[in-house]
Amino acid sequence: MYVKTTARKTKSGTVRYLHLAHNEWDPVAGRSVPKILYGFGRADQLDRVAVKRLVGSLARLLDPADALAATAGSELVFCESRPLGGTFVLDALWRRLGIDTVLRGLDAKPRRGRPRDTAATERVLFGLVANRALAASSKLAAADWINHDVHIDGLPQTSDDACYRAMDWLHDVREQLEIGVFRQVANLLNLEVDLLFFDTTSTYFELDDPDEPVTRDEHGHPVPDQDGKEGKEGNVGFRTYGKSKDSRDDLPQIVIGMAVTREGIPVRVWCWPGNTADSKLIRQVKDDMRDWTLSKIVWVADRGFSSEANRRYLRQGEHAYIIGEKLRSDSVEIKAALSRQGRYTEIAENMRIKEVKVSESERFVICHNPDAAGRDAHIRAQLIAQLEELIADSDRLPVMKRGELRGRISTKPGLNRYLRVTPGGLLRVDKAKIKTEANLDGKYLLRCSDPHLPAADIARGYKQLLEVERGWRDMKQIIDLRPVYHRLEERIRAHVVLCWLALLLIRVVETTTGDTWHHVRRHLDRLHAGTFTGPTGVFRQRTELSKPQRDLLARLDIPAPKQIIELATASR
Template sequence: MFLREVKRQNRNGTRVSYLQLVHNDWDPAARAARTKILYSFGRTDQVDTAAIERLIVSLSRLLDPAAALKATAGSDLSLLGSRPLGGTDVLDGLWRRLGIDTVLNRLLAKRRGSAPFERVLFGLVANRALAPSSKLAAADWISNDVHIDGLPETSDDVCYRAMDWLHDVREHLEREVFAQVANLLNLEVDLLFFDTTSTYFELEDPDTPVDRDEHGQVVAGRDGKDGQDGQDGTDDEQSAAGFRTYGKSKDSRDDLPQIVIGMAVTREGIPVRVWCWPGNTADSKLIRQVRDDMRDWTLSKIVWVADRGFSSQANRRYLRRGEHTYIIGEKLRSDSPEIKTALSRQGRYTTIGENMRVKEVKVSDSERFVICHNPEAAERDAHIRDQLVAQLDELIAGSDKLPTMKRGELRGKISTKPGLNRYLRLTPGGLLRIDKAKIKTEANLDGKYLLRCSDPHLSATDIALGYKQLLEVERGWRDMKQILDLRPVYHRLEERIRAHVMLCWLALLLIRIAETTTGQTWHHIRRDLDRLHAVTFTGPTGTFRQRTDPTKPQTDLYARLDLSLPKKIIEITPAGR
């Protein structure tokens, strides 16, 4: 059975052809094959191609997929390869919807002789979100392992030049990207959460100190001086420090040079902006720079939400400038008269959730304190304290009979364990005892944390719930380090390190929008999208690339994100090009 084309010439000289489905039958009498017409499709130029496609699909169901592909593709068509398409296509759709491509291309238009850095930067951002790697490996990933629209290939040199340009335009980019995101997503930027983290580098020696201004930026041609953050809130205008240098590590790696990274996040979990400082920069002064940088972003009234590391008097005074207010965590174990007064005030708690009670205390006209109590956390604190006291009691049992020197050695051993040393008391005679007064004091703090707020209009419930959302920043740090692989950083130049952090911020922005829109984690989104591929075939007439048929989870993801699926035929390249 085969398809036959019959041609003939009309009386007027025109030539026409007809398509017929025919089959050869053997005629035993004539001892020859006779052609039998099974079906006539009519004139070739008038054939219903849609009907033929339906017939082919129907017949293909009788074959296994490999045989069907061989039968329909023909022996001259070869499969060149298959690359993941869904992840990069969705990220590119969000990238364009937020107008990031427009912003970058507009900034590029002001620079002569620029390469297509917008596509390269998107490729690097997609690499952070889908397969984090070094820039050399990212260039290979873009060129050989994934399909990115408008970027068939790139090189590590182009990636580095694109990062250098990104560092030059970072301030303009951050401002315009935030404006686009705020308008499209209708963000409520009344609460702005800020926190810092650090990331270390596997170096033998820190960077050479250079002169820096109060914002940690390099200042050329001036002599540096060792400035420290004073208790009165005044900073030296200039100091000398290397970018990758030793400081208090939040990764418990004080033995390695590091940098400090800050991030501001909205209540929806959308990262607004990131900052980088030398590794020895103290948290206490960072928020003041952040507040100044955000001042010119034409935002409405902002309530800054920050952790206990930013609760100095100078920081609080700085955040109250203008119409801005703050919610800041306070240390319960403090010598501050205000905090002692707030904790000693009597009053009833109001239940605002399953595991949350709040009590407001007003100490002054300008500031309010809110005591938050978690009953489950209180039980956990009490259980841990009972274990510590039991362990301490076992250690000091019989110590009265020890010689004075041996008792001193035991006292020194316990002093190295803060959890135990907290409940140890030394009598005037040098004997070791359990400090029952300290146990009672600590019991009064079980499951509690203290908040300070300068906004007179926020309720105690809003203050407590607003501070609880600070977890969004910590979640952002966790995703940056575990999903986007912020570390290790394969760069030594300060500008490249800052650009690397910018790429991680843009990747976090895209995946957080995808998560908030779909209600799924990026891990599940990426898993489903990676299964949508672009398959490349080649034949005598050229090469073409088409996508695989989407599954229902993939179709649902595109629908929730309000994005169109990629075209069935993505690209066609005729032979000879």
């Protein structure tokens, strides 16, 4: 059975007609002759909807595989299906933010004698960034993921060596990339950069010994062709021991800093050797951001950056700061601020503030959270009950045993805070300390150098520092910042830049859609690209869009991917 075409000449020209026919044997003629079963009418007036219904009705008589073979050709083979949605959306945002343009326009000097194709390198770097956001893995696994597990436009396959060469080049152009991406993102997203939040974290390495010390400049970068001597100030290996924020003091680490806008968009990252103190970092950060020709910036940082030297440095120029202060400090200013009488002003359901001015250049804002105060009181009551139980019969103990008990309690800061030792060596609960601590329940203290910023904005601005903490959490849990398996310092730094770019794209998706990346990614991963091969070539077709997928693309203002993603004819 087949479709037969006949032609008839008319005054206006030749008209073609379509018929459904099959061949029958004619014993008289001794050959097969066509027999018309159904006439479709003129070819130029064909009712294609009716034909589609007819084909669908006939296809229901067959199993799906036979129906596909019958309608698309007997040699058509379905080869594979790869997730498309996640990489498609990330790539669209990557291009919208102009990151591809920035990368392709950077200085492309060859490294170690290798020629550099910036267009191809840009695609490899996007593949590595997409891997961090969708299925974080090592560079070796990332190359396999790109080749076999996902569809990326313009990157059908890559190699391990290509990934490492791209990372080496990324390290060389990192500073140009950071400022280029910031300008693109700030303009396109209309970011407010009057408040920049800065915080640090650490990430560890699973190795036995730290790196050999090298000579470093004031910003922690190695000085080329110079070997450092251990013990000399500034000479240290990149991966070295320090105070870990991951509770892994037994492993070498590096320190990573990040600046984030009030919308939660990360604008820059930094890396330092693992033993670098927080108090030294923000000065370099301020110097680096000074070259970005920004307007006045109010730096927001936590208590680790509150030293007098840091505050004096941040006040230089047109910049100001909001910095958290330690409540339990011996500072005269802090004690004066906490003891000042005055009424609290409620600015939110769970926040009250009181402003105190103790000098001409700085203001203090005391913030009080009633809910947090209740939690603090409950925790303190539990600690005191535990302490009372431990020292209940301590008066009867020998002096030696009582000293041992005192030593054990001293290793527990929460209990030791409320312990008092009498002149006779007896252990008691310190009631005066309990009263002092009760006055601090639910409070935190902020110091600000901006004389015009309203107190309520100071409190709200510091509270937004949680965006940085959320960024670190996502960096470690989603993008898999730790542990790092790279050995060379330049590739470790490039790895951190890849994580920053992945977090940037994720934050743009979240702020635009109002949904979490975990939820968005789950819907996008269900959009696949299927690959079919046949005698005439290969074509890739996407699956139909679901309603959640259409809604996500609409909120992101991204056009839906084409139905036929790729069509390649077979070579002859």
